[in-house]
Amino acid sequence: MAHRRNRRAKSRTAGRATGVVLISAIYFCSGACSLIDQVVWARLLKLVLGNTVYASSIVVSVFMAGLALGALIMGRFADRIKHRLRLYAMLELCATVAAVLMPAALRMADSLYRWYFVTSDASPGALLALQVAVSALLLLVPTMLMGSTLPLLGRYVTAMENQVGHKVGRLYAVNMLGAAVGCLLAGLVFIRLAGVMGTLYVAAGLNLFVAAAAWWLSRFHDAPAKAVEPAPAVAALTPSRAPRRVYVLMAAFFASGLISIGLELIWMRSIVVPLGGFTYVFSAVLTVYLLGNVIGAAIGSRLAHRVASPAVVFGVSFGLLGIMAAFYIPCFRGWFMLLQNTPSIVDAFARAVTQESLRKGLLPIIHSLALFMLPSIAMGVGFPLALQAWAHVRHSVGRTTGVVYGVNTLGAVVGGLVTGFVLIPMLGVQRSTLVLGLAGLWLGGLLIRVFYTGPARLLRIGAPAAVVLASLAAVYVPADLFRRTLADTYGGEILEVREGVSATVAVVRHPDGALGMVIDNIEMAGDGIHRSAQQTLGHLPVLLHGDARQVLTFGFGCGETTRCLAQHGLEQLDCVEIAPEVTQMALKYFGHINLGGDLASRVRMIHMDGKNYLHLTDRRYDVIINDSNVHSTADSAPLFTREHFKTALERLNNGGLFITKVHLRGYPRSHLHSILGTFMEVFPHVTVWFPVHRPFVFCYLVGSREPQLFSPARIDAELAKHDVKTCIDYLHMASSQDVLSWYIGDKSDFARYIGDYVANSDDRPFIEFNLDADNLEIPDYFP
Numbered sequence: 157m158a159h160r161r162n163r164r165a166k167s168r169t170a171g172r173a174t175g176v177v178l179i180s181a182i183y184f185c186s187g188a189c190s191l192i193d194q195v196v197w198a199r200l201l202k203l204v205l206g207n208t209v210y211a212s213s214i215v216v217s218v219f220m221a222g223l224a225l226g227a228l229i230m231g232r233f234a235d236r237i238k239h240r241l242r243l244y245a246m247l248e249l250c251a252t253v254a255a256v257l258m259p260a261a262l263r264m265a266d267s268l269y270r271w272y273f274v275t276s277d278a279s280p281g282a283l284l285a286l287q288v289a290v291s292a293l294l295l296l297v298p299t300m301l302m303g304s305t306l307p308l309l310g311r312y313v314t315a316m317e318n319q320v321g322h323k324v325g326r327l328y329a330v331n332m333l334g335a336a337v338g339c340l341l342a343g344l345v346f347i348r349l350a351g352v353m354g355t356l357y358v359a360a361g362l363n364l365f366v367a368a369a370a371w372w373l374s375r376f377h378d379a380p381a382k383a384v385e386p387a388p389a390v391a392a393l394t395p396s397r398a399p400r401r402v403y404v405l406m407a408a409f410f411a412s413g414l415i416s417i418g419l420e421l422i423w424m425r426s427i428v429v430p431l432g433g434f435t436y437v438f439s440a441v442l443t444v445y446l447l448g449n450v451i452g453a454a455i456g457s458r459l460a461h462r463v464a465s466p467a468v469v470f471g472v473s474f475g476l477l478g479i480m481a482a483f484y485i486p487c488f489r490g491w492f493m494l495l496q497n498t499p500s501i502v503d504a505f506a507r508a509v510t511q512e513s514l515r516k517g518l519l520p521i522i523h524s525l526a527l528f529m530l531p532s533i534a535m536g537v538g539f540p541l542a543l544q545a546w547a548h549v550r551h552s553v554g555r556t557t558g559v560v561y562g563v564n565t566l567g568a569v570v571g572g573l574v575t576g577f578v579l580i581p582m583l584g585v586q587r588s589t590l591v592l593g594l595a596g597l598w599l600g601g602l603l604i605r606v607f608y609t610g611p612a613r614l615l616r617i618g619a620p621a622a623v624v625l626a627s628l629a630a631v632y633v634p635a636d637l638f639r640r641t642l643a644d645t646y647g648g649e650i651l652e653v654r655e656g657v658s659a660t661v662a663v664v665r666h667p668d669g670a671l672g673m674v675i676d677n678i679e680m681a682g683d684g685i686h687r688s689a690q691q692t693l694g695h696l697p698v699l700l701h702g703d704a705r706q707v708l709t710f711g712f713g714c715g716e717t718t719r720c721l722a723q724h725g726l727e728q729l730d731c732v733e734i735a736p737e738v739t740q741m742a743l744k745y746f747g748h749i750n751l752g753g754d755l756a757s758r759v760r761m762i763h764m765d766g767k768n769y770l771h772l773t774d775r776r777y778d779v780i781i782n783d784s785n786v787h788s789t790a791d792s793a794p795l796f797t798r799e800h801f802k803t804a805l806e807r808l809n810n811g812g813l814f815i816t817k818v819h820l821r822g823y824p825r826s827h828l829h830s831i832l833g834t835f836m837e838v839f840p841h842v843t844v845w846f847p848v849h850r851p852f853v854f855c856y857l858v859g860s861r862e863p864q865l866f867s868p869a870r871i872d873a874e875l876a877k878h879d880v881k882t883c884i885d886y887l888h889m890a891s892s893q894d895v896l897s898w899y900i901g902d903k904s905d906f907a908r909y910i911g912d913y914v915a916n917s918d919d920r921p922f923i924e925f926n927l928d929a930d931n932l933e934i935p936d937y938f939p
Contacts, residue, residue, distance in 0.1 A: 178373055179241070180330045183305075185366050186248065187334025188341070190302050191446070192359040193255050194219055195342040197295065199352050202794065203918055204262050204269070205287050205768065216417070218292045220568040222299020228562035230304035241374035247301050248367035254298035256360050259353065265290045273772040280764040283772070303565070328539055329453035336446035343439025344925075351920040404606050405467065408474065409542055409560055411599050413567030415592045416535045418575035419481055420445050422592075423528055425660065426485075426585050426638070428676045429645055430492050431520055433789045435924050440520035441528065448529045452536020459537070460544040467545035470538050471603025474596050475623070477534035482593025482630035484531070485586045489641045491526055496644075539564065545607075577657055584655045586638040594627055646674050651745065656737035663745045671745060673714050675738060680785050681713030683749055687886045688852040689783075689817060690749075694720020695884055696845065696856065697779045697815040699895055702870035704778040706809070708732070710766035710795065711783035715742040715750025716883075721781075722751060722758045723879035729759050730775075732766040734791075739763075767794050767803075776809045782816035788827060793924035796831050798917040801838040801859070811862055814839065817854040826914070827923050832906055833913035835859055842903040849888040855900065864902075868892035 197219075237243060268290065273283050338359075346355040423441055431437045456473070463469050480487075543560050579588040601623040643650045648664040651671075655661075662674040670684030681690060694717040698704045705727040709717060712733040721729055733739055739761065742750055751758055762769055770780075782804075784792045794800060796816070804814045818831055836842050839859030846855045858864065871892035874880060889895055901909075914922045 178369070180327060182366050182369050182373075183327060183331045184334035184337075185362055186302075186305065187331035188338030189334075189359045189363045189366065191335040191338035192342045192346065192355060193298070195339065195347075196352055196356045196359070197258060199347075199918075199921075200259055200262055201291055204266050205284070205291065205765075217569045217572045218295040219299050220413075220417070220565045220572065221292075222296050223303030224562045224565035224569065225296075226300035226303025226305075227565065228559065229300070239374060241370050244305055245367045245370035245374060247305055248363055248370060251298050251301040252360050252363040252367065254301065255356065255363070258294065258298065259356070261294050262291070265294065270772050274774045280762065284764075303562075326454065326457040326540075329450050329457060329536070332446055332453060332536070333450040336443050336450060339439060339446055340443045343443070344436060347921065348925040351917075353919055401467075401606055404602060405542070405545055406563060408470065408599055408603055409546075409563040410567035410570075411595060412474065412535070412538050412542070413564040413569075414571030414574070415477065415481065415567075415596045417568040417571035418579070418592050419484075419531065419535075419589070421572060421575045422484075422580070422585055422589055425580060425655075426488060427520075427523070427527075428660070429642060430677070431523065432678070433676050433791055434520075435790045437520045438790065440524045444521065444524035444528045445532050448532020449536035449539075452533040453539055454536075455533070456537040456540035460540045463541075465545075465607050465609065466541040467607035468604055470541035470545055471600045471607065473534050473537040473541065473600070474603060475600030475626075477531055477538075478593045478596025478598070478600055479626050479630075480531040480534060480593070481589050481596060482626070483633070484527075484589045484593070485637045485641075486633055488527060489637050491523075492641065493644070580655050581657050584638065584653070585660075586635065590630060590633075593630060597623055597626055597630075642674075645677065646672070646679070648672070652741065654737045654741055656735055658735040659737060661735065661737045661741050663741055671714075673738070673741065673746070675735070676789075676791070678786050678789070680711075681716070681742075681746075683714065683716075683746060685852055686714070687716060687749070688847055688850040689854050690714070690716040691720055691884060691887050692847050692850075692854075692856065693717045693781050693783050693815065693817065695724075695880070695887070695889070696895070696898070697781060697813050697858065698724045698726075699871045699874055700858065700864070700866055701779055701811070701813050702867050702874075703811075706730075706775070706777045707779045707781070708770075708775075708777045708807075709781040709783055712739050712742060712761075713783060714746035715739075715755070716746070717781070717783060718755070718759050719749065719751045720883050723877070723883055724874065725877075730762060730777075731759050732762045732764060732769045734763070734765050736763050767800050770800070770803050770807055773807070776807055776812075778809050778812050780804050780807060780812070780814045782814070784816070786819055787831060788823065788923050788926070790924060793916075793921055794918070796834070796916055796923060797921065798834050798838060798915060801835060805838055805859070805861060808861060812860065813864070814859045816857050818857060819853055820855060821853040824926070826926060829910040829913040830916045830922050830926075832857070832910050834916045836903050836907065837915060842906070844900040844902070844906060845898045846900050847887065847898055849894060849898075850886060866896065868896070871895050 194216075265287075269283065269287055272278055272286060276282075278286075342355055346358055350358060420442070423445070424438060427437060427441055452473075459469055460466050539560070542564070546560050575588060575592075579591060583591065601620065605620075639650055639653055642653060642662055643664075646662065646664045648666045651663040651665055653660065653662045659675050664672045664674055664679070666672060666684070668684070670682055672679045672682035672684065672686070674680070679686070690713065693709070698707070698721065704724065707721055707726050707728070708730045709721065710732050712718065712731055718729065718731050739755075743752065743755065755761070766782075782795055784795045786792050787796045801814070808814060816835075818828060820828070832844075835857050839861070841860045841862065841864050843858045843864055844855055845858065869892075875884070875889065875891065875895075914920075914926075916922045
C-alpha cells in the first residue's frame with residue numbers, strides 16, 4: 157500500500173511539473189499576444205487622438221494601469237480560487253473578445269469626438285481631455301483581464317512561499333520573452349504583411365489557442381488550492397517587527413516601475429537623434445528592452461531562492477540600474493563617436509549583410525543591444541527578487557504576486573506620464589536620465605541599508621560611500637553632452653535646443669551662416685535652400701487656384717509659408733502645428749522671414765495633429781497644403797495615406813486644390829510610386845510640378861475634384877501685387893510663364909510611369925514599414 161501511495165504521489169508530482177511546463181509555453185504565447193495588441197491599439201488610437209505623444213502615452217499608461225489593477229484585484233483572490241487554469245482560460249477568452257471589439261468601440265467613440273468638436277467649437281485641449289477619458293475607459297477592460305493572469309498562474313505554479321520569487325519570476329520571464337517576440341513580429345513582419353487589422357486577428361487567433369489550451373489542460377492539471385507552506389525563518393521580517401521594511405519595499409516596487417518606463421521613453425527620444433524617427437527604430441528599442449528584462453528575470457529567478465536576503469540583492473540591482481541610467485548620455489555619446497572615428501563591429505556587419513533592406517532593419521537592433529541591453533537586464537533582475545522579498549513579509553503566494561506586480565506597474569504608469577510630460581519638457585533628456593538614475597541609486601542604497609545584516613562597518617561606511625561617490629561622479633558629468641551630440645549629428649553650431657512634449661527642436665547655424673530648424677533628427681526648414689519649398693507651398697497653390705479665400709496648411713516650420721500665404725489677401729488662413737515648440741523657436745530665430753508679431757492677428761494657429769484636425773472639422777477650404785518633409789517617419793507617414801487624402805478631398809470647396817510635397821532624395825522609388833498611386837486613386841484630377849527655377853529635393857502633387865484649369869491672366873494679376881512680389885523673390889517667378897514652366901505631367905502621364913504599386917493606407921502603412929533601401933536621387937526620378 158505504501159508503495160502504491162508513493163507511486164501515485166510521484167505521478168501527481170510529475171503531472172504537475174508537466175502542467176507547469178505547458179503553462180509556461182501558453183504564457184509565452186499570451187505575452188506575444190499582449191504586445192501585439194498593444195502595438196495595434198497604439199496605431200488605432202493614433203487615428204483617433206492624432207499622431208501625438210499623448211496617443212502613445214495613453215496606450216502605455218492605460219495598458220500598465222490595467223495590468224496593475226487586474227493584478228491587485230486577482231491577487232486578493234488567487235489563493236482561494238479552486239480551478240485556476242479554467243479561470244485563466246476564461247480570462248484569456250474575454251480578453252480576446254475585448255481586443256477584437258476594440259476597433260468598433262473606437263469608431264463609435266470617434267463619432268462622439270466629431271460631434272463634440274463641431275457642435276461646441278471645442279479647443280484642442282478640451283477635445284483631448286474627452287478623447288483621453290473615453291479611450292482610457294475602453295482600454296481598461298482588456299488590460300485588466302490581461303493583468304489578472306499573472307497572480308493566478310503564479311499561484312498555480314507554486315504553493316510554497318519560499319519559491320515564489322524563483323517560480324513566478326521564471327514565469328514572468330517566459331511571458332516577457334513572448335512579449336519581445338510579439339513586439340518584433342508586429343513591428344517588422346505582421347503589419348507589413350497582414351496590415352493592422354490582420355495583425356489584430358492574428359493575435360486574436362493565437363489568444364483563442366491559448367484559452368483553448370488552458371481549458372484543455374485544466375481537465376488534467378487543475379488541482380485544487382493547497383495551503384501555502386510558509387518560508388522558514390521569516391518572523392524577523394514581519395511587519396509588526398519591522399514596519400519600516402514594508403514601506404521601503406513598497407517604495408522600491410513603485411520606483412522600479414517608474415524608473416524603468418521613464419528610461420524606456422528617454423531611450424526612444426534620444427535614439428531618434430542619430431537614427432531617425434522610423435518605426436523599425438522604435439521596434440528595435442522596445443524589443444531589446446523586453447529581451448533584457450527576460451534575461452534579467454531569468455537571472456533574478458535563479459537568485460531568488462539561493463540568496464539569504466533577496467531584498468539586498470534587489471537593492472544592488474536597483475543601484476546598478478541607477479548608475480547605468482545616470483551615465484547613459486556619456487555612454488550614448490561615446491558609442492556614436494566611436495562608430496564615427498574608428499572601424500567597428502557595426503561597420504563589419506554592414507559590409508557582411510549584402511541585402512540592404514535586412515541591414516536597414518537590423519542595424520537599429522545592434523545599436524539598441526549596445527546601449528540598452530545591460531540596463532534592461534538590471535531592470536529584469538529586480539522583479540523576482542522583489543517577489544521573494546515581499547513573500548517574507550506577506551505569507552501568501554497569490555497576494556504577493558498581485559501586490560508586487562500591481563505596485564510596480566502603477567509606478568510604470570506614473571513614470572510614463574511624469575517623464576513624458578514633466579521631466580523631458582522641463583529638464584531635457586540628459587538631466588532627466590540623471591534624476592532617474594540618482595533616484596534608483598539612492599533607493600538601492602536604502603534597500604541595502606535597511607535589509608543588510610552583514611558586518612556593521614561595511615554597512616555604515618562602504619555602501620553610503622559608494623552611493624555618494626557614484627552620485628558625485630554623475631553630477632559632475634558635463635551638462636551639455638546631449639547638446640554636443642546634436643551638434644555632431646546636425647553639422648553646425650547649435651543656437652538652442654528645446655525639448656518639448658511632442659518633439660525635440662533645435663536651431664542650427666551652418667558654416668555658410670544659414671539657419672536651419674531641426675525637428676527630431678531632420679532639418680525641416682530654414683533660411684537657406686529650404687526657402688524653395690517654403691515659398692513654393694506659400695504661392696504655387698494660390699496662384700494655380702486663382703481665387704482662393706480659405707486656406708489650411710499643415711506644419712509651421714520656420715513660418716515662411718504662412719507669411720507668403722498671408723500676402724495673397726485671404727479671408728481665412730489656418731495653420732495646424734502639432735508641436736508648440738516649433739512655433740516658439742520659429743518666432744525667436746526666423747522673424748526675418750515669417751510674420752513675427754503679426755502671426756496671431758493674421759493666422760489662426762491650431763496646435764494639434766493635422767490629420768486628426770482635418771478628420772474632425774466641418775470647415776471647408778479652397779486650398780489645403782500638406783507641408784510634411786519626410787514621408788516615411790512614424791510622425792509623417794499618416795499624412796500620405798489613402799484615408800487622409802480622402803478626408804482632404806471631402807474638405808475641399810468646389811474648385812479646391814490639395815497640394816503635398818514629396819521627397820525625392822534618399823528614398824526608394826517604391827515610396828514615390830506608392831504615394832503617387834494612392835494619390836491618383838483618391839483625386840480624380842492630378843498634376844505634378846517641379847520648381848525648375850529653384851530646384852530642391854521635392855516635387856509637388858496637386859489634386860482636385862474638378863479638372864484643373866489654370867488662368868495665366870489671374871496668375872499674372874496675383875504676381876503683380878506688391879506684397880506678393882516682396883516674398884517671392886527667392887523663386888525667381890515673375891510671370892505666369894515662369895509658374896507654368898514647372899508643370900511636369902498629369903494623371904495619365906504618371907499612371908503610365910508608375911505601373912504596379914502598393915497603396916498606402918491606415919490599415920496597410922506601406923511607406924512606414926517598407927524596408928526597401930534602394931535609395932534613388934533626383935536624376936533617377938527626372939532624368
